[in-house]
Amino acid sequence: MTILFRPGGGSFSRDRRAASPSEASRPKASPSKASRLKPLPQRPLLPMLLLVLLLFGGALHAQAIEPMPFANHAQELRFQHLTAQLRCPMCQNETLADSNAPIARDLRNQIFQLMQHGQSDAQIKHYLVDRYSDFVLYDPPVKPGTWLLWFGPLLILLGGGSVVFMVVRKRHRDGIAAGITTESGTTDDRDDW
Amino acid sequence: MNRLLPLFGFLLLVTLFGFGIWWNTRHDPNAIPSPLINKPAPAFVLPELYDPAVKVSKADLLGKPYLLNVFASWCIECGVEHPVLQVEGPTLGVQLVGYNYKDAPADAKRWLAEHGNPYHLLLADQSGDTAINFGVYGAPESFLIDAKGVIRYKHIGPLTPGVIRRELKPAIAALSKEAQP
Numbered sequence: 001m002t003i004l005f006r007p008g009g010g011s012f013s014r015d016r017r018a019a020s021p022s023e024a025s026r027p028k029a030s031p032s033k034a035s036r037l038k039p040l041p042q043r044p045l046l047p048m049l050l051l052v053l054l055l056f057g058g059a060l061h062a063q064a065i066e067p068m069p070f071a072n073h074a075q076e077l078r079f080q081h082l083t084a085q086l087r088c089p090m091c092q093n094e095t096l097a098d099s100n101a102p103i104a105r106d107l108r109n110q111i112f113q114l115m116q117h118g119q120s121d122a123q124i125k126h127y128l129v130d131r132y133s134d135f136v137l138y139d140p141p142v143k144p145g146t147w148l149l150w151f152g153p154l155l156i157l158l159g160g161g162s163v164v165f166m167v168v169r170k171r172h173r174d175g176i177a178a179g180i181t182t183e184s185g186t187t188d189d190r191d192d193w
Numbered sequence: 194m195n196r197l198l199p200l201f202g203f204l205l206l207v208t209l210f211g212f213g214i215w216w217n218t219r220h221d222p223n224a225i226p227s228p229l230i231n232k233p234a235p236a237f238v239l240p241e242l243y244d245p246a247v248k249v250s251k252a253d254l255l256g257k258p259y260l261l262n263v264f265a266s267w268c269i270e271c272g273v274e275h276p277v278l279q280v281e282g283p284t285l286g287v288q289l290v291g292y293n294y295k296d297a298p299a300d301a302k303r304w305l306a307e308h309g310n311p312y313h314l315l316l317a318d319q320s321g322d323t324a325i326n327f328g329v330y331g332a333p334e335s336f337l338i339d340a341k342g343v344i345r346y347k348h349i350g351p352l353t354p355g356v357i358r359r360e361l362k363p364a365i366a367a368l369s370k371e372a373q374p
Contacts, residue, residue, distance in 0.1 A: 089225055089330035102295065103330040106321050131328040133228040 068112050075115065082121050083108060085139060089132050096136075224349040227328050234261075234336070234344050235326035242293055242301060242315035249316055251342055258345075258368050259288040260361075261336040262312070262352075263324065265296040266304035268332040274351035275308050281357050282311040287337070287365055291315040294324055294332050337361065339368050 070076040080097060088099035088107075096104050096111070107128070114124050125137065134140040142150050229235075234251060241247040262278065264271040282289045291312035293301045298317055305315075318324050327336065337346040346364040348356060 090223075092223065102321075106325060110322075110325055130228060131325060132330065133226055133328075135225045 068108075071116075078121070079112065079115060082124065083111060085137070086111075086125070086128065087136050087138055089136060092135075095138070221350045225328075225330070227344070227347045229328055229344050230347060232344060234338050234342050235323070237316075237323045237326070239316040239318055239323060242291070242298060242317040245298070245317065249314065254290065254314075254338070255342050256340055257288060258337065258339045258365070259290045259313075260285060261290050261292050261327075261338055263292045263294045263327075263329050263332050263334040263336075265294045265332045266300040267296065268294075270351045271333045272308070274333050274353075275311075277352055277354060277357070279309050279311040281352075281354065285357075285361070285365060286369070288313045292324070293317045294329065295319065295321040335361075337364050337368075340372065 068076075068079070070079065083097035084095050086096040086107075088094045088096050088101055088104040090101040090103045091099055094101075094104070096107055111124055111128075114127060119127070128136045134146065140146050140149065236251045238248050238250045241249055264274070278289065289312050291310075291314070293315060296317070296319065298319070301315075301317070321329075327334075331349075333351050335348045335352055336344050339345050345368065346361065348360065352361065
């Protein structure tokens, strides 16, 4: 949060004894100058604060979720990469990295602990699958239980494709038949649903 | 025939959506099938809620089947389940062990004093670390654990009279059949 006050930082750090930051950011040096600039000094500060909040508010929020003492940056990246591949069991549309559910927080802590104990990503995934089943994996393994999940879309595509193929072939054949009968004027080609 | 095709398509969709609605009234769409069914329950050592000096382990509970009911005072659904447990609990024929999940002991005790205590024994897992080994991801959840310490059945969400009649009681009956062949 201290970042937010840095735009007015000069005066803030000098007037540290002041009761509140808003008071601190108000210049107190010369009364004449203050009265002359009376409407001005406050004004640019507020839009600036809002702009800073707008720009970095997201970053502040992201940091608020996860203050974990990582050994190094590589480990932090590894942690973020791993938790982004795992699904929160409570709110199933969110990754463990994104979710704010209590169980997601607990599992993140658990993953962090396992990492400190030198466990590999595969071992950690295995640990979670043992407890929460393949549901926690966004990329579940191909096995008899997940065949429908993996090949279901292909089946639907094949099913839809064959229907389209049949319809097109039928129309093509009808088209040829219609071509022969158009002269006699008996086709109702306006009646295709 | 071609004129009726849209109607058939419509009826197909109606059937599909109807089935979806029916299925969701019978099943919790958020329930994750536990991989721990028919596997030994994880080992645990947890303090008793009313007497934290007393530590209860998995070994202490072997020998008799019991229903481990995960609950918390902050859990709204648990308030729905609680009256059902108080009525049906004594008719189950197994011990009811309360698993107080991520709760302040004082809150849990106040909640039990207010709503009644259907449990034979109460375990407190304040951190929720042991619950991860059970694959708990919310409350309420219930585990039926047999005399050998094997998880035989799990229900996610509140136990309702319907669930108890359709699922839990048959599972308990299967246990007692094993015990006296």
